[in-house]
Amino acid sequence: MVLKQTLERVHLSNRIKAIPSYAFSKCSSLKNLYILDTVLKIGAHAFNGCSSLVSIRLPINLKTIAEGTFNGCRSLKKVYLSDTIETIGDYVFAGCISLRKPWIPKNIKSISETAFNAFEQT
Numbered sequence: 185m186v187l188k189q190t191l192e193r194v195h196l197s198n199r200i201k202a203i204p205s206y207a208f209s210k211c212s213s214l215k216n217l218y219i220l221d222t223v224l225k226i227g228a229h230a231f232n233g234c235s236s237l238v239s240i241r242l243p244i245n246l247k248t249i250a251e252g253t254f255n256g257c258r259s260l261k262k263v264y265l266s267d268t269i270e271t272i273g274d275y276v277f278a279g280c281i282s283l284r285k286p287w288i289p290k291n292i293k294s295i296s297e298t299a300f301n302a303f304e305q306t
Contacts, residue, residue, distance in 0.1 A: 198222045203230050219243050249276045272299045
């Protein structure tokens with residue numbers, strides 16, 4: 185799909201409460217992601233394979249990072265997580281080979297053993 189190859193920035197309306205599974209999957213040109221605090225849920229694999237994504241700022245009300253959300257984001261260096269995050273699912277940051285020293289929120293209750301795997305899960 186041509187759109188996913190040229191999409192560099194996304195401006196989401198403040199009316200958006202959820203980002204569906206696979207919504208931006210394989211958007212290879214997407215570089216920076218700032219998700220408004222109105223978003224309460226991000227579906228599984230929503231940003232899977234966004235290989236140019238460098239930084240992410242997640243909403244302050246997000247409690248769970250679903251399975252494979254950022255899997256294969258090879259250029260990802262910075263992730264801004266809020267203290268409200270309680271669960272980091274399977275393969276969330278798998279294949280994020282540029283990610284250094286992720287900050288873990290103080291209220292975390294569960295981190296999957298595969299959350300930070302070096303390989304990509306498809």
